[in-house]
Amino acid sequence: MTSSLELSQITKVFTDKVGNTITAVQDMSFNVAAGELVAVVGPSGCGKSTILNMVSGLYAPTSGRVLIEGEEVHGTRPEVGFMLQKDLLLPWRSIVKNVEFGLEEKKMSRAERRERAMTELERMKLAEFAEHYPHQLSGGMRQRAALARTLVIEPDIILLDEPFSALDAQTKLVLQRHFARTIAEAGVTCVLITHDLNEAVIMADRVVVMSGRPGTVVDDFPIELANRTDPLARSLEPEAGVYVKRLFDTLHLENEAA
Amino acid sequence: MADTSTQIQAGAPEASSGATGKGGKMANPMRGALSAMGSATEIAAILAVGVVVLAAWEFLPPALDVPRYIIPTFSDCMAEFGRMWQRDNLLYHFGSTLIASVIGFVLGGLLGAASGYLLGLSKLWERVLSPYILGLQIAPKVAFAPLFIMWFGYNSIPKLLVTVLVVFFPILVNVLQSMKTVDRDLVNLARVYSMSRLTIFRKIEVPSSLPNLFAGLRIGATLAVIGVTVGELVGGNTGLGFLITYGEGQANTAMVFNAIILLTVIGILLYFAVAAAEKRVLHYLVREEH
Structure with missing residues (x-):
């Protein structure tokens, strides 16, 4: 249950009211192999989220093509899951009902839906909070519930748009490891959009670096570190620092800071 | 509810709930006792203020030689209340006003909410109609009462129409506002799950709008009584509004006072009915503890 993703010479032009x-x-291309986790980094406003919206089919590129498993994307499709910095849990639904949300468009019995949601919550160690409401949970727990909702539909591809950036440093570490394991177990293809260079290096198989607006690919290289399922162990390896330095240099952060 | 949430949020994200639960249990009785003490003194103070006001009402006007037809005392009003109950069919008038308020509120609320949702679904119609809605919203709706009497005569239709009209707008405006401010990311999430426009409306937009709908309903509940009262003041021979004009004609100030008090009671009943419904429906919202 996993698909490759290909962005081929994508350009997206927005026209405002005036x-x-x-x-x-602008003219952006990169590939994600099946089961691969690719991080996309770049300066703010470089169109990272635009890419995500085009892959999820929310809107079409002005030119170029998005291909999932070789098939062009036209509109939203059920095998793509997405997750944002905001958990997007519905405050009026209990946690288990939130997880069931994505399944409600699929043909299945109420009991099966509940069973699948509970299985997913158990995997996220949230089963005992199934009947709680989102406001009763901490930020990290809410984000885990959001991941449960994303994975319960058994997506082939998941798109993560800065899912950890609103969390405190400690929760972030715990959650990164949790996500890395869960995503590896599920074996899904994953695009992780982030502005955290360290996060990109410790979580991804490959990193795509984008320039400022108009966004285009300026670097694309694999991360050859062991332990993809353990970001914390990866962050302690000396080569991790080398990769972060490379990203740092590619983005010309030194010049910007000066 | 609020207590469980603080317990969980206070604990570290990965901490076992057992440990945090225990801490919460230890803290709770003390906090409970403190708040109970606070509320006991508060209740005493509230009652004391009430007693002082009633005593001032009872004894100040005679002491200052204010005649009864200007300010009847509390006991005058109570005596008049008993007389109205026996002679003037007070229960009938009270019931008539109460029923008109409830029916007008429900109809106005339904129409206001339905219009708000319909306009919220269509950007075009919302833009076309919003200047007129604004105009009507500013127009003093109660001024329509004599017009409705000219059109429909001295029956209960004019007062119902005024009520529907005054209740309609705050609810319409609140619902429309909430439809315009629904979180786009939630809608996009539903779209990624391939939900239809109607499903998105039902599962995202309507629940998102409920806090605003209830804010509108609360305003509407207090306005409903005003609408009915004006309708009854202007024409007709039933209701508390009618008793006000009737009492005025007889220089029976105590009757006017009593009618105003009972109108207020109806307003409070409606308001608390809405507030109770809101508390049940919006149980998932975090309430600030003060």
């Missing part, structure tokens, strides 16, 4: 055009992404 008729001004903004090119968010």
Whole structure:
């Protein structure tokens, strides 16, 4: 249950009400192999989220093609899951009902839906909070519930848009490890959008670096570190620092800080 | 509810709930006792203020030689209340106003909410109609009462219409506002799950709008009584509003006082009915503890 993803010469131009055009992404191409976790990093406003919205089918690129398993994307499709910095849990639903949300468009009995949601919550160690409401949970627990909702539909591809950036440092570490394990177990293809260079290196198989607006690919290299399921162990390896330095240099952060 | 949430949030994300639960249990009785003491003194103070006001009402006007037809004392009003109950069919008038308020509120609420949701679904119609809605919203709705009497005569239709009209707008405006401010990311999430426009409306937009709908309903509940009262003041021979004009004609100030008090009671009943429904429906919202 996993698919490859290909972005081929994507350009996205937005036109505002007054008729001004903004090119968010220009002639951008990269591939994600089946089961691979690719991190996309870049300066803020470089169109990272635009890419995600095009892959999820929320809107079409102005030119170029998005291919999932060789098939062009037209509109939203059920095998793509997505997750944002905001947990997007519905406050009026209990946690288990939130997890069931994505299954409600699928043909299955109420009992099966509940069973699948509970299995997913058990995997996230949230089973005892199934009947709680989102406001009763901590930020880290809510984000785990959001991952449960994303994975319960058994997606082939999941798109993560800065899912850890709103969390405190400690929760972030715990959750990164949790996500890395869960995603590896599920074996899904994953695109992780992040502005955290360290996070990109410790979680990904490969990193795609984007330039400022209009966004385009300026670097694309594999991360050859062991233990993809343990970001914490990876962060302690000396080579991890080398990769972060490479990202740092590619993005010209030194010049910006000066 | 609030207590469980603080317990969980206070614990580290990965801490076992058992440990945090225990801490919560230890803290709770003390906090409970403190708040109970606080509320006991508060209740005493509230009652004391009430007693002082009633005593001032009872003894100040005679002491200052204010005649009864200007300010009847509390006991005058109570005596008049008994007389109205026996002679003037007070229960009938009270019931008539109460029923008109409830029916007007429910109809106005339903129409206001339905219009709000419909306009919220169509950007075009919302833009086309919003200047007119604004105009009507500013127009003093109660001024329509004489017009409705000219059109429909001295029956209960004019007062119902005024009530529906005054209740309608705050609810419409609140619902429309909430439809415009629904979280786009939630809608996108539902779209990624391939949900239809109607499903998104039902599962995302309507639940998101409920806090605003209830804010509108609360305003509507207090306005409903005003609508009915104006309708009854202007024409007709039933209801507490009618008793006000009737009492005025007889220089029976105590009757006017009593009618105003009973109208307030109806307003409070409606308001608390809405607040109770809101508490049940919106149980999932975090309430600030003060």
